[in-house]
Amino acid sequence: MRLSTVFLASFLAAPVLAGTIVIEGNYQGKNLFIQNPFSEAGVGFCVFEVTVNDQIATDEINSSAFEVDMGNFGLKMGDAVVVKVRHKDGCTPVILNPEVLKPKSTFDIVKQGVASDGTYSWITSNETGELPFIIEQKRWNKWVKVGEVPGVGKPGENTYSFKVTPHSGENTFRVRQVDLTRKSRYSEAVKFTDPSVQPVTWGPAKPKEEIAFSANTLYEIYDQYGNIVKRGYASKVDITALKKDLYYLNYDNKLGESFLKR
Numbered sequence: 001m002r003l004s005t006v007f008l009a010s011f012l013a014a015p016v017l018a019g020t021i022v023i024e025g026n027y028q029g030k031n032l033f034i035q036n037p038f039s040e041a042g043v044g045f046c047v048f049e050v051t052v053n054d055q056i057a058t059d060e061i062n063s064s065a066f067e068v069d070m071g072n073f074g075l076k077m078g079d080a081v082v083v084k085v086r087h088k089d090g091c092t093p094v095i096l097n098p099e100v101l102k103p104k105s106t107f108d109i110v111k112q113g114v115a116s117d118g119t120y121s122w123i124t125s126n127e128t129g130e131l132p133f134i135i136e137q138k139r140w141n142k143w144v145k146v147g148e149v150p151g152v153g154k155p156g157e158n159t160y161s162f163k164v165t166p167h168s169g170e171n172t173f174r175v176r177q178v179d180l181t182r183k184s185r186y187s188e189a190v191k192f193t194d195p196s197v198q199p200v201t202w203g204p205a206k207p208k209e210e211i212a213f214s215a216n217t218l219y220e221i222y223d224q225y226g227n228i229v230k231r232g233y234a235s236k237v238d239i240t241a242l243k244k245d246l247y248y249l250n251y252d253n254k255l256g257e258s259f260l261k262r
Helices: none
Strands: 002-004 015-017 020-026 032-035 047-052 065-068 080-087 108-114 119-125 133-139 142-149 158-163 170-178 184-186 190-193 210-222 228-238 246-251 254-260
Touching: 047 065, 108 170, 108 190, 142 158
Parallel strands: none
Antiparallel strands: 002 020, 015 020, 020 080, 032 065, 047 080, 108 119, 119 158, 133 142, 133 170, 170 184, 170 190, 210 228, 210 246, 246 254
């Protein structure tokens, strides 16, 4: 959901023009509630008009709080919505639940898989908001983000794809979304093995300036306290800036191999 304002964009509703509050988002099947103070003159209430996608709301607005019935506008789940609350000068109504127009993660996976060329594709249904899909790969006993694809946010079937970079052996991938609840919604994991990807080796055992891999690979170097000191995707890693000490290396599908930096 986007809240528009001349001075700032924030989660809280704020005036856009003199006497107008604008809220943008997606229809989630719920109504808006608005707190409506008296006007500055003390006669009548602050709000004098509410529109939804430029259609005037017919709800009773002459009260200290009122409900905007979003079901009156022929909206479908996930439809874009622009609500404008026009009010008198010297007073400001409050949108009590602007979060109801924020997208929620509701997707269902219809089908997913990884093709022989490494293209991970998935088909969803039941989306109700434009949220990005985060592509994750299981590496080193944890899930690692490897990419992101914008979500369509419509309830029908939507098709997505992303080219993954597999490591040697069996790979595991999934997608997830995070909405306003900050809780993740995950797909089931999907397995993939590319027989052309050979195990990666590295050296020297006691490096001084550089670690060389036999092929490009994702890697992490961390110290004895578990702090990541370098990470990336490469065939060579410059370690001249690391102090002389014991370190641990994650790469390819290998976990926690140690080396002593000279």
